[in-house]
Amino acid sequence: MTTHAIRTRFVAPALMVLGMLSVPAFASTPAPARQPAPAAAAPKPFKVPTRTEFKLDNGLEVSLLPYGDMPKVALQLAIDTGNIHEKATETWLADLTGKLLSEGTTTRSAEQIAQAAASLGGSLNIGTTMDQTFIGLEVLSESAPDAVALIADVIQNPAFPPAEVDRVKGDLVREMAIYKSQPGTLANERLLQSLYGDHPYGRYFPPEAQLKGYTAEAVRAHYDANIGAARARLYVVGRFEPAQVEKAIKDAFSGWKAGPARLKNPPKQRVAKAVQFIDRPGSVQSTVRVAVKALPPSHQDYVKQTVLNTLLGGYFSSRITANIREAKGYTYSPYSEVSAHLDDAYWVQNADVTTAVTGESLKEILSEVATLRKTPPPAEELSAVQSYLAGTFLLQNSSRGGIINQLRFVDLHGLPDAYLQNYVQSVMAVTPEDVQKLAAKMLTREAMTFIVVGDQKVVAPQLKVVSPALK
Numbered sequence: 001m002t003t004h005a006i007r008t009r010f011v012a013p014a015l016m017v018l019g020m021l022s023v024p025a026f027a028s029t030p031a032p033a034r035q036p037a038p039a040a041a042a043p044k045p046f047k048v049p050t051r052t053e054f055k056l057d058n059g060l061e062v063s064l065l066p067y068g069d070m071p072k073v074a075l076q077l078a079i080d081t082g083n084i085h086e087k088a089t090e091t092w093l094a095d096l097t098g099k100l101l102s103e104g105t106t107t108r109s110a111e112q113i114a115q116a117a118a119s120l121g122g123s124l125n126i127g128t129t130m131d132q133t134f135i136g137l138e139v140l141s142e143s144a145p146d147a148v149a150l151i152a153d154v155i156q157n158p159a160f161p162p163a164e165v166d167r168v169k170g171d172l173v174r175e176m177a178i179y180k181s182q183p184g185t186l187a188n189e190r191l192l193q194s195l196y197g198d199h200p201y202g203r204y205f206p207p208e209a210q211l212k213g214y215t216a217e218a219v220r221a222h223y224d225a226n227i228g229a230a231r232a233r234l235y236v237v238g239r240f241e242p243a244q245v246e247k248a249i250k251d252a253f254s255g256w257k258a259g260p261a262r263l264k265n266p267p268k269q270r271v272a273k274a275v276q277f278i279d280r281p282g283s284v285q286s287t288v289r290v291a292v293k294a295l296p297p298s299h300q301d302y303v304k305q306t307v308l309n310t311l312l313g314g315y316f317s318s319r320i321t322a323n324i325r326e327a328k329g330y331t332y333s334p335y336s337e338v339s340a341h342l343d344d345a346y347w348v349q350n351a352d353v354t355t356a357v358t359g360e361s362l363k364e365i366l367s368e369v370a371t372l373r374k375t376p377p378p379a380e381e382l383s384a385v386q387s388y389l390a391g392t393f394l395l396q397n398s399s400r401g402g403i404i405n406q407l408r409f410v411d412l413h414g415l416p417d418a419y420l421q422n423y424v425q426s427v428m429a430v431t432p433e434d435v436q437k438l439a440a441k442m443l444t445r446e447a448m449t450f451i452v453v454g455d456q457k458v459v460a461p462q463l464k465v466v467s468p469a470l471k
Helices: 013-021 093-100 110-119 141-156 162-179 183-196 208-212 216-226 242-253 302-314 319-327 355-374 379-396 400-412 423-428 432-442 456-465
Strands: 052-055 061-066 072-079 125-128 133-140 232-238 275-279 285-293 335-341 344-354 449-454
Touching: 061 242, 061 400, 072 141, 072 400, 093 125, 093 133, 093 162, 093 216, 110 141, 133 141, 133 400, 141 232, 141 242, 162 208, 162 216, 183 275, 183 285, 183 344, 183 449, 232 242, 232 400, 275 456, 285 355, 302 319, 302 335, 302 344, 302 355, 302 379, 302 423, 302 432, 319 344, 319 355, 344 355, 355 432, 355 449, 355 456, 379 400, 379 423, 379 432, 449 456
Parallel strands: 061 232, 275 449
Antiparallel strands: 052 061, 072 133, 072 232, 125 133, 285 344, 285 449, 335 344
């Protein structure tokens, strides 16, 4: 959520008195002419450090990238599997498997894993996304070989103790109950169901009985079917001894099973031309989603789309935010985003608006979309967006973890490192006409999916004023 600081001018009482006493002396002195603000410097391009790459016989890919002066190093093992490879009867099984990786190996207990990470000066970070599972650790440079060995043990030798399976499973059941009480989560679930149907991307929550029914054997089977060296890449970024780290990687990972090859499972997005309601009688707010199919990162116009999204709803000074938050006061924190997967993406505008102005909020969102589809943005407005994106990109690459995230992005989507090298220049090269043409092509009313979570009895009549697509 973006916050906005309000600055208040404060004048000390003593200065106020001095000012009043001094008025006669300076009454005839003309105020100095205001000088124009200096022009902002052109954003600097991001210079991607050169990474060294090699591949083990089992298929594990390795990227070593020296960075910074601080004696620390970040390591992350990214495996190209997540919810994307779950069957209909396995929703959240990837999440359960990922959480159990830190609950003990054949050589260490969960407590010993945590202690080993702490003794290296870090803590193990394990996560599961739709497309990837990752294990990361940031430590002092001298501990890099030991960190490699710890990550290798966790991913290669998970124990999946039945007692821990039941405990973690119980945690997930409770988390799911909390998530389902939140209107934003309900809106996201319905949106993904609408866009993706029974594809794994569309299965947001598992049935509770299904989640409770997972066993240690089911977790082991999922692990064996989806996790192995052939789908993995290890990133090492920071200060380290390359020869020493390379030896540690080969010693720790050469015996890891290759496992399955990388497997794509791209979805076919569907289009819903009417509002889909989730009724919450008495709700004082409506949670809305307006979504449309977008360009994936591998598309040549993806950077243009990033600029378009930011200008329209993707940052605090965006058009939709300025309209329904600043000018109208309908909502506090609207935002739009491009949610990208492998060979797939969708654009979505998110907002929580007052129930009484749900229809007007949608009307204003669609009005901003229609304006951008017809008219190129002013050069000054576009320049502010470009500077914001360039600056944000450089900040995102100012840490070891940030660089790993960028490398993971280009590797997952099959992009060259030149994508990062040229990103700032690509952003600055986008023209007003580029934005307008892409908006006209992509943001068509007929292809939009609308989700509303709120008091249907109060909200439904409001939507008649919006457009035929919403009736």
